[in-house]
Amino acid sequence: MWRVFFTSAVVAVVVRSAMNWCNSGKCGHFGAGGFIIWDISGGQEDYSYQELFPMAIIGVIGGLLGALFNQLTLYITKWRRTCLHKKGKRVQIFEACLISLVTSTISFVLPLLRKCSPCPKLETNSGIECPHPPGTDGNFVNFYCSQDREYNDLATIFFNTQDDAIRNLFSAKTFHEYSAQSLITFLVMFYFLAVVTFGTAVPAGQFVPGIMIGSTYGRLVGMFVVKFYKKLNIEEGTYALLGAASFLGGSMRMTVSLCVIMVEITNNLKLLPLIMLVLLVSKAVGDFFNEGLYEEQARLRGIPLLDSRPKQVMRNMNARDACKNQKVVDRGQNGESLVIGLILRSHLLVLLQAKVDFQNSAFPCGPGVLNRHNFSDFVKPASSKGKSIDDIHLTEDELGLYLDLAPFLNPSPYIVPEDMSLAKVYNLFRQLGLRHIFVVPRPSRVVGLITRKDLLLEEDNNNVMPELQSTSVRGLLNGKMLGGNIHLERPLLDNLVIE
Incomplete structure (x- = not known):
């Protein structure tokens, strides 16, 4: 535990130092980012009991979409393992490049099909510009708009980093920034792209894409709640946060850890009861259909994951x-005991491949046998699956030799x-x-x-x-x-x- 604490402290100090140095503009486009935190402490401060029903609806939607996501990714992963990935690594690289090309094309073409909207009236002290200056990230992106005071709401989601896009969806006091048509379009496209991308030969996770999906339909529900209740203290960004929590709960089926994570990255402890509500509802709905995302994938890969x-x-x-x-053979041909310890299969393969311990006699070897090996020889490499029995090639003469396993056993x-x-x-x-x-x-x-x-x-x-x-x-x-x-x-x- 102390190693994790020390590593986290070093990372925090280094990232904070890099952020302070990049604030001067010396890092160029790499200067944005830092700690993943979407501060919505200035958003909605209270809520009424009438809002609990639409918040529960968000939990139901998160459970349904999360269960559907788990099932679709399970089917696609099975198809990849049985048909696609058996053809070699070149096919995996081609698949990743093809998905990247399709994602880039869709992300660029869809905003072109969307008409620009005039900039809404913003509060003077909100710190938000419409449209934001070119070359920066933020709300209200001007993407091929004919007028200066116009923005493309669909491009505001696409042409931002996922960190900034989530911050825009969570942002408060930005009513009417997104239209329902744009949010639905982005939700459908991003949902199915996330399903297809999951499981490819790309080092990518599911946490931030899950927040993107959930915050999109959460903001949709928030728009309808604002129109229905007609109350000024309802923030669409609050419902976007609850939607993100509901989808993660419906897909990953984690409750306590997700609740802590969502509270920490949003810096708003007042939303803790609402986050707990949507997490419990989404998990209950998702458990009715299937298991969590990682449990399904672990079972598919044959990993013996215990509950x-x-x-x-x-x-x-x-x-x-x-x-x-x-089946365990614990007796020899003459009835003598054979079980004197335990050795791992991977360690046995190392000894068979090295061939330095083979001997002509069946008697125990000398005390210096351990000096022939290093501890690193028995460590499984992180970049491969380790040795296999197919990698061992023994001649006819070597098959008649003996191998003393006593120095390598766990007694x-x-x-x-x-x-x-x-x-x-x-x-x-x-x-x-x-x-x-x-x-x-x-x-x-x-x-x-x-x-x-x-x-x-x-x-x-x-x-x-x-x-x-x-x-x-x-x-x-x-x-x-x-x-x-x-x-x-x-x-x-x-x-x-x-x-």
Whole structure:
């Protein structure tokens, strides 16, 4: 946790320093931006109970559009994985370039089809110009307008960075800046472009596009609320914020974290109850149709993502019932025990590919075997999927050699008794981040009992505390344990039980 805190502090200091230096105009077009925050603290300050119904409607719309977005992206991702991405990386690059070309064409052509509108009357102290000066970002973009005092509302959304476009949609005291036709056009276009773009070979996220989609229909609902209630203290930007929260809640299905994020980036704590309302409604509506965006994508990619709580049926099952699909060979041809530790498949592939540990004898190797490898050899590279069994090529002579795995094994993996409740096993996987666990028979005797106080070891200045867990099984096999010798005739895992 302290590493995350330190990194965040360094990033904040660097970004703030760069922003102060770029305010002098030395950065050119790269001078805009900085911290993502859309300050709407000067917007709507209060709300009436009559507005709760349209705000709940925003939550329903967010749940429906979010569930539809998850389902459409799931279908398109399946098609990409089965048909498109199997043809190679060139096809992925061509797809990304094609989508970029289509997005640029639509973003430029659609504002040309929209007529310009005269600039509305703005308050003198609002700090907003209509149209804004060329070469800057902000409200009221003059895009091929015949008059100087005109602007193109559709170009105001398209020809801005997404950060500035969201700030414009959230802005207060900008009534009649956008027409309903322009917002509907942008919503339909941006929604389907976001569906198609999601899953391409492009480093892009879904958080900011989701805010764009939600703020668009949220502002639409705000326009209708202003016309229906005819109250001067209703801000369209407030409904745009609630729409953004509703779509993120309907798509990602996060509540607490999204609520905190939306309050922080808008700097308006008074809107917290409204954000909580639309998030709960949108999540409830979205859960009725499918699961969240990341849960669906993780299941499609075969990632074993566990829920926060085990299912009710697991309380009536034990560990023995869940391990029937995994076959474990723990005895040799003569009945001797084979299970002395655990080694990962990726580590085994590294040893097989290196071929430096192959030996002609079946007896254990010498103590210097660990010096042949570095820890970096067993680290999975971040830029690839790691080694595969297809990358291993052994000759006929090498297939007849031996490989001593004892120095590379984990001698004390996590194990559970066979009659442990499957719900407890589930919680172990969730809390400890396990990928696998051994199931062993119930032992006939108890070696001892460990409490929390036993884990509060006090350091002695004269004696160096030994490691509680050895990194190699060789010391265990030689009888070099802290408490004496180990019985080599019994499987190692039979002496270790975790409850």
